Amino acid sequence: MTYGRALAALADDTRRQVFEQLARGPRSVSAIAKELPVTRPAVSQHLKVLKEAGLVLDQAEGTRRIYQIDPAGLGPLRAWLDQFWGVALDAFAAEVERTRDEEQGQ
Amino acid sequence: MTYGRALAALADDTRRQVFEQLARGPRSVSAIAKELPVTRPAVSQHLKVLKEAGLVLDQAEGTRRIYQIDPAGLGPLRAWLDQFWGVALDAFAAEVERTRDEEQGQ
DNA sequence: CAGGCATGTAAGTCATCACTTACGGTTAGT
DNA sequence: ACTAACCGTAAGTGATGACTTACATGCCTG
Numbered sequence: 072m073t074y075g076r077a078l079a080a081l082a083d084d085t086r087r088q089v090f091e092q093l094a095r096g097p098r099s100v101s102a103i104a105k106e107l108p109v110t111r112p113a114v115s116q117h118l119k120v121l122k123e124a125g126l127v128l129d130q131a132e133g134t135r136r137i138y139q140i141d142p143a144g145l146g147p148l149r150a151w152l153d154q155f156w157g158v159a160l161d162a163f164a165a166e167v168e169r170t171r172d173e174e175q176g177q
Numbered sequence: 178m179t180y181g182r183a184l185a186a187l188a189d190d191t192r193r194q195v196f197e198q199l200a201r202g203p204r205s206v207s208a209i210a211k212e213l214p215v216t217r218p219a220v221s222q223h224l225k226v227l228k229e230a231g232l233v234l235d236q237a238e239g240t241r242r243i244y245q246i247d248p249a250g251l252g253p254l255r256a257w258l259d260q261f262w263g264v265a266l267d268a269f270a271a272e273v274e275r276t277r278d279e280e281q282g283q
Numbered sequence: 284c285a286g287g288c289a290t291g292t293a294a295g296t297c298a299t300c301a302c303t304t305a306c307g308g309t310t311a312g313t
Numbered sequence: 314a315c316t317a318a319c320c321g322t323a324a325g326t327g328a329t330g331a332c333t334t335a336c337a338t339g340c341c342t343g
Binding site for chain 1: 330331332333334339340341
C-alpha cells in the first residue's frame with residue numbers, strides 16, 4: 072500500500088524534476104536547486120517527501136548531504152501499475168471484439 | 178508528457194478507488210458512488226479528471242453513462258516509469274559494487 | 284575558535300483541490 | 314405529458330500543500 076505515497080510524491084511537477092535529476096546520478100541539495108526555479112528550502116522539503124515515500128535515499132558527506140534514488144522504491148508502484156496492465160489489455164481485446172461484432176452487424 | 182496528468186489523477190485516494198472499480202469492469206456513475214463514502218457528484222468530478230488524464234472512457238447508454246478504463250491510458254505512465262526502472266537497477270548494481278569494494282578494503 | 288558553507292526546520296501566505304448542496308437537462312416508463 | 318431516474322455543472326467551503334523568508338544547526342577551513 073506504499074504505492075499511494077509514491078504516486079502522491081511523483082504527482083507534483085517540481086518534485087518529479089528533482090527525482091529525474093537524481094535518476095541521472097546522486098546529487099547534493101544545492102546542486103539540485105541550482106537547476107530549478109525554486110529556492111533551496113523548497114527542494115529540501117521535496118526531498119523529505121520523496122524520502123518518506125521510499126523513493127530516495129540520503130547520505131551525509133561532510134557538510135553536504137548526497138541524495139540518490141532508492142532502487143527498491145519504484146517496485147511497489149510498478150507492481151501496482153502492472154496489476155492493471157493485464158486488465159487494460161483485456162479491456163482492449165474486448166473492445167476490439169465488440170467493434171468487430173458491430174462492423175459485422177452492419 | 179501526458180504521464181503528468183495520469184500521475185496527478187491517480188495520486189488521489191478516492192480517485193484511485195474509482196479507477197480500481199473500473200478495472201473490475203465497466204460501471205455507471207451511480208454504481209461507483211454506491212461503493213464509496215462520497216456523493217455522486219464527487220464521483221462525477223473524479224471521472225472528469227480521470228477522463229481528461231486519458232485513463233478512462235465514457236459511453237452514453239440511455240439515461241446512464243457507462244465508464245470504462247482506457248486501455249491506452251496507462252501506456253505513457255508505464256513507459257515513463259520503465260525509463261527509471263533501468264536507472265534504478267543500475268544504481269542498485271553500482272551500490273552493490275561500491276559496498277563490495279568497501280568490504281574488500283577492510 | 285571564528286567564519287563560511289551546506290542543510291533542515293518554523294512560520295506565514297496564497298493557490299489548489301476535494302467535497303458538499305442546489306440546480307438544470309436528458310431519457311425511459313406510465 | 315408527467316414523473317422518476319441518472320447525470321453534469323455551478324457555487325461555496327474547508328483543508329491541504331507548495332512556496333517564500335527567517336532562523337538554528339553541524340561541519341570544514343583558516
